[in-house]
Amino acid sequence: WTFSVSTDGTTWHEVDNRVQERSAVKVEQYTLQGIWSVADKFPLLNATDATDALGDASPVQIADGATLEIDSVYEKFGTLSGAGTLKVNSGVVAEVNACVDGSFSGAVMGEGTLAFCGTATQMLSNATFRLPKLELNGGVVTGTASHTGDLSITFNEGAWSGTLAVSGKLTATGTPRFAVPTPAAGGAIRQTLFIYGSIDAASAEVLKSAEIVGELPAGLKAKIHVGDGMCVLTAAADGSVI
Numbered sequence: 302w303t304f305s306v307s308t309d310g311t312t313w314h315e316v317d318n319r320v321q322e323r324s325a326v327k328v329e330q331y332t333l334q335g336i337w338s339v340a341d342k343f344p345l346l347n348a349t350d351a352t353d354a355l356g357d358a359s360p361v362q363i364a365d366g367a368t369l370e371i372d373s374v375y376e377k378f379g380t381l382s383g384a385g386t387l388k389v390n391s392g393v394v395a396e397v398n399a400c401v402d403g404s405f406s407g408a409v410m411g412e413g414t415l416a417f418c419g420t421a422t423q424m425l426s427n428a429t430f431r432l433p434k435l436e437l438n439g440g441v442v443t444g445t446a447s448h449t450g451d452l453s454i455t456f457n458e459g460a461w462s463g464t465l466a467v468s469g470k471l472t473a474t475g476t477p478r479f480a481v482p483t484p485a486a487g488g489a490i491r492q493t494l495f496i497y498g499s500i501d502a503a504s505a506e507v508l509k510s511a512e513i514v515g516e517l518p519a520g521l522k523a524k525i526h527v528g529d530g531m532c533v534l535t536a537a538a539d540g541s542v543i
Contacts, residue, residue, distance in 0.1 A: 339363040339385060340531045353377070358400045361520050362409055363387060371395050371413075374523065380423060389432055399423040399440035417459050418440050437461060440455045441480050454465055456507070460514050464493050471497035473504040479525065481515030490521070490536040497530065509510035 304317040310450050324437040355361065355378040363369050363385030378397040380403035381387070389395045391412035399419030406426040407414050415432055417423055422475045425444035435452060437459030444530035448468045456475035462482060482492045495508070505527045513534070523536040 337361045339367050339369045339383070357398055360401065360403060363405075365407070373530065378419075380419070380421065383407055385408070386410065387415075389415055394436075396436075396438070397423055400444075404444070417534060430465075436456070437475075437478075443482075445481070455482075461494060462492070464496070467498040468498055470499045470501070473493060473507040475506060475507070477511035478514050479511045480525070481513065481517055482534075483535070489538075490517075490523075492534045493531055494534055495532040497532075500527070500529070 302317075302319055302324070303315060303499050304311040305315045306453070307313045310461050337355060339361060342509045349380060353376070354373070357377045360379035361369065361381055361383075363383040364383035364518070365379070367383075367385040368388055369385070370390065371393055372390040373393065375394045376400055377463040379398050379400050382403040382405050384405075384407045385481055387395065387410075388407045389409065389411035393411070393413035394416055395413060395416055396416040399417060399421040399426060402422045402424065404426050405428050406425035408429045408431070410431040413432060414434040414436060415430070416436035416438055420440060424439045425442065425446040428444070428446040430446055430448040430452070431450060433451070433453060434455070436455045436457065440458045441460045441462055442486075445464050447468075451469035453472040453474070454468045456473065456477040458478075460478040460480040462480035479494060482490055500508075505539045507525045509525055511525055517536050520538050521536040522538075523534060526533045526535065
């Protein structure tokens with residue numbers, strides 16, 4: 302046999318060539334490392350025994366028009382970028398490890414859970430979501446995104462600093478951490494964190510109890526406002542109105 306690999310489906314590199322091979326073939330599973338560029342040629346990561354097929358710190362870039370579908374129980378990978386679609390099937394947790402800063406402007410859909418962790422910043426640039434659950438387990442998520450339908454957010458160690466518009470009901474659990482918008486240099490700050498169709502009283506209290514992380518300009522104090530339709534972070538000097 303001849304065994305070749307390609308990263309683009311056009312240029313191939315031979316990695317093994319055997320003639321009259323009679324020994325047993327050893328089968329192993331390896332983790333793909335590096336930047337994983339998803340195009341139409343790599344549409345599906347769907348075998349349950351393929352968990353951890355992507356490197357935990359391997360950035361994933363999904364091209365516009367391409368879809369990466371994950372059907373393993375749990376798959377963790379590096380910073381997400383591109384304008385394509387990430388499909389997270391039912392019962393699946395897809396965790397984005399923000400190990401380097403990156404921006405994603407595509408769509409995330411499915412019946413599973415999208416989670417964020419890491420030590421860097423995951424930027425969302427008008428991304429669109431349509432899935433039931435979101436987890437913030439680490440790192441910082443910022444930028445803009447919209448969500449169709451109801452959404453349940455679990456706040457763990459991650460920090461939120463973006464604007465997410467949820468068309469349906471927003472349910473919040475855990476211990477939220479809201480990061481001060483960047484840059485925060487002088488003047489008052491007003492950051493709309495969440496817009497939602499509805500929110501229950503318990504979830505509203507969860508958002509109100511959020512910890513503010515990051516350095517505020519001197520003299521400013523931060524406050525979280527939770528209303529019927531939105532959650533807003535403000536920071537201003539005592540006695541001022543914004």
